[in-house]
Amino acid sequence: MSAPTAGYADGLAAGELRFQHCGACDRAVFYPRVLCPHCGSESLAWRTSSGRGAVYATTVLHKRGTDPYNVALVDVDEGFRMMSRVEGVAPADVAIGARVRLDVIEEDGVPLAVFRPLEDQE
Amino acid sequence: MSTTDLRGRVAVVGVAESDLGHVAPGLTHFDLMGQATARALKDAGLKKSDVDGFFCASSYLPFPTLDVAEYLGIRPVYADSTNVGGSSFVAHLLHAAMAIEAGLCTTALIAYGSTQRSDGGRLVSPTKLLPYEEAYKPRYPVSMYALAASRHMYEYGTTREQLAEVAVAARDWAQLNPKAFTYGRGPLTVEDVLSSQMISHPLTSKDCCLVTDGGGAVILTSAERARDLPVTPAYFLGGGEATWHRSMSQMPDLTTTAAVDSGRRAFTMAGLKPSDVDVVELYDAFTINTLLFLEDLGFCAKGEGGAFVSGGRIAPGGELPVNTNGGGLSYCHPGMYGIFLIIEAVRQLRGEGGARQQAGTNVALVNGNGGVLSSQATALLGTAEALG
Numbered sequence: 294m295s296a297p298t299a300g301y302a303d304g305l306a307a308g309e310l311r312f313q314h315c316g317a318c319d320r321a322v323f324y325p326r327v328l329c330p331h332c333g334s335e336s337l338a339w340r341t342s343s344g345r346g347a348v349y350a351t352t353v354l355h356k357r358g359t360d361p362y363n364v365a366l367v368d369v370d371e372g373f374r375m376m377s378r379v380e381g382v383a384p385a386d387v388a389i390g391a392r393v394r395l396d397v398i399e400e401d402g403v404p405l406a407v408f409r410p411l412e413d414q415e
Numbered sequence: 416m417s418t419t420d421l422r423g424r425v426a427v428v429g430v431a432e433s434d435l436g437h438v439a440p441g442l443t444h445f446d447l448m449g450q451a452t453a454r455a456l457k458d459a460g461l462k463k464s465d466v467d468g469f470f471c472a473s474s475y476l477p478f479p480t481l482d483v484a485e486y487l488g489i490r491p492v493y494a495d496s497t498n499v500g501g502s503s504f505v506a507h508l509l510h511a512a513m514a515i516e517a518g519l520c521t522t523a524l525i526a527y528g529s530t531q532r533s534d535g536g537r538l539v540s541p542t543k544l545l546p547y548e549e550a551y552k553p554r555y556p557v558s559m560y561a562l563a564a565s566r567h568m569y570e571y572g573t574t575r576e577q578l579a580e581v582a583v584a585a586r587d588w589a590q591l592n593p594k595a596f597t598y599g600r601g602p603l604t605v606e607d608v609l610s611s612q613m614i615s616h617p618l619t620s621k622d623c624c625l626v627t628d629g630g631g632a633v634i635l636t637s638a639e640r641a642r643d644l645p646v647t648p649a650y651f652l653g654g655g656e657a658t659w660h661r662s663m664s665q666m667p668d669l670t671t672t673a674a675v676d677s678g679r680r681a682f683t684m685a686g687l688k689p690s691d692v693d694v695v696e697l698y699d700a701f702t703i704n705t706l707l708f709l710e711d712l713g714f715c716a717k718g719e720g721g722a723f724v725s726g727g728r729i730a731p732g733g734e735l736p737v738n739t740n741g742g743g744l745s746y747c748h749p750g751m752y753g754i755f756l757i758i759e760a761v762r763q764l765r766g767e768g769g770a771r772q773q774a775g776t777n778v779a780l781v782n783g784n785g786g787v788l789s790s791q792a793t794a795l796l797g798t799a800e801a802l803g
Contacts, residue, residue, distance in 0.1 A: 298546070324547045324664075350569075350669055352561035353616040354554055364553045364615075366562055366664055376548040376664040385616065389569040405550055 297325030300339050305404040308397045310342040312373055323373035344395025345370045345411060353384040363387050367408055381409040418684050423802045425512045426641035426648035429459025429634035430758040435747045436596050437532050438628040444475055445486045447528030447630030452487055455632035460645045461522065466634070468493045468520030470511055472503035474529065474540055474750050483526060493520040499658065500785025501698055503527075504633065504754035505792035509654030511635045521636060525757075528630030529749035540750070542786075545662045554615055557623055557701065559663040559787035561615035564703040566669040568617065570718065573706065575617050577721030579608035581702040582621050582744050584730035589741025591731060591771035596627050597745040608702075622702040624743035624752070631754035633761075649761040650802045652687065652778070652795040655680025661789045670718075674711035674782055674791040681780075681793040682713075689713040692795070693776040694763045695735060696756040698784035699742040705729070708782050709737070712793065736773045739763060753783035753792070760796050777801040 297313070301324075304311030313322040317334030328335050346369040353361050363384035367377050379387040380396065393408035431454030433447035448471075456463055469491035471479040480494040493514050499506055504525050511523035542555055553559065567573045586603040589595035603621065611619040641648035657676035660666040682688060689712060697708045706720030714735065715723040723729075729737035738744075740759040743752045760779035762768050768776075778801045783792040 301547075324545060350562040350566040352553075352558050352565055353613075354552070354558060355613045355615070356554070362552070364551050364558055364562070366669075374664055376551050376553070378551050389565060400550070403550075 297327060301325050304339070304341065305397055305406060310344050310369070310395050310397070310406050311339050312342055312369070312371060313337040314340045321372035323375055340371070342369050342371050342395070346393055346408070348379060348387060348389050348391045348393060349374060351379070351387045351389055361385070365408070367393060375406070378407045379409065380407050419686065421512050421516055422652050422684055422686065423650045424638055425515045425635050426638050426650045427633055427635050427757065427761050427796065428641050428644050428646050428648055429455040429461065429632070430761045431455035431458050431632050432594065432747075432755070432758060433528060433630035435594055435629040436627050438530060440533070442530065442533070444473065444528040444530050444630065445483065447530065447628065448483055448526045448632070449486060451528065451630040451632035452524060452526055455524070455634050458646065459634045461634060463487070463489060465522045466524045467491055468511060468514055468523035470495045470497075470507035470523060470525040472496060472498040472507070472527065472751060489524070491520070499656070499790035499792065501700065501751040501753045502783030502785035502790045502792040503751060504757060505654070505781055505783030505794050506656050508635070508651060508757065508794045509656065509792070512651050512654065515635065515637055521640065523635045525633040525635070525754065526630070527751060527754045529751065530628045531750045532626050532628045545664070548662060548664055556787050557618060558615040560701040560703055561618045562663055563669045563707070563788060564617050564701070567703060567706065570670055571721065573721035575609055576605050577725055578617065578622055578702040578706070579605040580724045581699065581705045581729070582608045584724065584727065584733070585699060585738055585742040585744035587730045588739050588771060589745035591769070592741050592746055595741040595746040596625050597741065618701055618703070624700045624748040625745070627747050627749055629747045629749040629755070631758055633754060633757050647765045648799070649764045649796045650799070652797045652801065653681040653683070653685030654792070654794040655684065656790070656792045658790045661786055663787050666788060670707070672707050672711050672788045672791055674708050674793060677791040677793040678712040678782065681795050685795040687778060687795055692778050692780045693736075694739055694760065694773050694779045695737045696760050696779065696781045697738060698752055698756060698782060699738055699744050700748070700752065700784060702744070704784060705737065707788070708784070712780065712782060731771065739768060739771050739773065756781040756783060757794070764796060764798050
């Protein structure tokens with residue numbers, strides 16, 4: 294069995310946001326693990342997210358020596374929530390309920406899933 | 416046996432703080448636990464050799480009941496180092512009640528100590544964030560509470576001014592408590608809170624608890640034994656615990672905490688309801704906590720916490736006395752604050768609150784919080800009159 298963390302990292306390396314899906318209860322699972330936290334089944338399979346979602350909660354961190362930056366919780370359309378950051382908009386302007394899309398960037402030498410505002414035409 | 420059989424079977428008979436605030440150079444967290452234990456034993460009229468049950472949690476020690484029992488020179492026959500963060504000591508009340516009722520021990524000591532202010536003024540925490548969260552560099556724990564506040568504001572129209580009211584009330588209470596870190600500093604205004612340094616929006620430094628040194632100790636024994644001691648017993652009427660998540664991204668609904676469950680369990684055991692409570696002691700690590708817990712414990716409806724705390728309702732002279740010692744926001748917060756909730760509740764039940772004493776206090780509620788709204792532990796304590 295491959296490690297759950299590796300499945301997620303492999304996805305990011307391929308520019309994708311991967312999550313687990315439970316074959317027994319048909320629910321999304323995130324973060325990755327070896328049993329379904331909803332029903333206890335081990336029947337978890339990897340899926341790739343559409344990368345679209347909505348901001349559930351947001352904060353702006355103010356630290357000395359660095360510009361203010363955003364941390365958000367995003368409800369991804371496939372039915373799971375993750376911590377991330379919304380870029381492409383001022384940190385203070387990240388709005389709860391705003392539609393966002395995935396952007397896999399590189400930070401600190403590793404791929405990282407962030408989100409950007411979803412434009413109306415997308 | 417049903418859980419309600421624990422009601423009134425044990426009582427808190429000794430409480431004490433160690434030195435608080437910024438303690439003398441070189442004092443360790445062990446020393447603060449030693450001070451608090453000696454003072455609590457004296458308060459109870461008991462000897463150290465009477466202690467045969469030991470409950471301890473620490474951010475410094477993986478095996479606290481071993482290290483601290485050695486320091487204190489006790490050989491507990493029953494020991495419990497349950498660590499659910501700052502709520503641990505409220506959870507210990509229930510565990511101690513069970514152990515005493517089951518005959519596993521007769522006299523239980525709960526102890527805590529921390530020198531986090533002397534250690535550098537930052538929270539001492541062994542917490543490791545999920546890698547799925549750590550990569551985004553939230554500041555633990557404040558950013559997590561900020562996220563909860565943002566959602567409460569979005570769903571219910573709660574304002575930063577309403578959050579600030581919690582800090583204002585806490586500071587007012589602290590002006591009545593000579594042991595409070597901010598005693599003598601005078602009141603805080605809503606504008607003071609809003610204009611303080613922004614830490615993690617919407618929370619400023621004044622929405623955040625203090626970073627102090629401090630220790631505490633609580634001693635329990637059976638109700639029968641308590642009546643023979645030269646102290647007014649504070650009876651354990653009910654307790655409950657609940658946890659729904661550990662990581663903020665896993666919290667099911669950021670506007671509702673597991674205090675809904677822990678509170679219901681405690682009220683059921685005690686046979687009481689929120690309107691029976693005279694004094695409320697809530698773990699106010701951040702201003703949003705007080706709103707959430709007042710709602711989740713049934714003192715006001717979900718979403719109404721902001722309006723509820725406004726206009727001085729929870730401040731001295733208000734309708735509902737909340738955090739009468741000044742709370743983690745203005746009295747003392749060494750990292751795991753829960754034990755101080757118990758100490759203040761017992762003082763109010765005994766009528767030892769001095770300038771901040773609430774007349775006619777027969778029932779006190781304490782609600783401990785651990786992690787990032789992750790653990791909730793509720794207990795109801797009462798006088799002989801409340802015991803009935």
